[in-house]
Amino acid sequence: MKYTAILYQDPETPGVWIAEFPAIPEADSFGQGPEEALAHAKEALELVLAHLKAEGRPLPEDVRVAGVGVDAA
Numbered sequence: 001m002k003y004t005a006i007l008y009q010d011p012e013t014p015g016v017w018i019a020e021f022p023a024i025p026e027a028d029s030f031g032q033g034p035e036e037a038l039a040h041a042k043e044a045l046e047l048v049l050a051h052l053k054a055e056g057r058p059l060p061e062d063v064r065v066a067g068v069g070v071d072a073a
Contacts (some may be wrong), residue, residue: 001049003062005041007034022063024048 003021010016010030019041020028027045031037052059 001059001062003045004065005038007038021045023060 017037019037029040
């Protein structure tokens with residue numbers, strides 16, 4: 001299964017990146033760069049999904065993504 005991840009720099013901690021899964025916030029993670037943050041988040045995602053399966057609970061569906069433009073002038 002694939003899930004949408006959002007990667008961004010932590011606005012409060014220079015050098016730290018955050019990886020979030022909107023559909024599964026329990027798997028959100030961080031690292032010293034985008035690759036490390038995503039690697040940690042992927043590990044957490046696998047653990048959360050395994051836990052849900054072990055409990056017999058359904059896996060969450062991924063979110064829908066839409067690009068929105070605004071005139072910021």
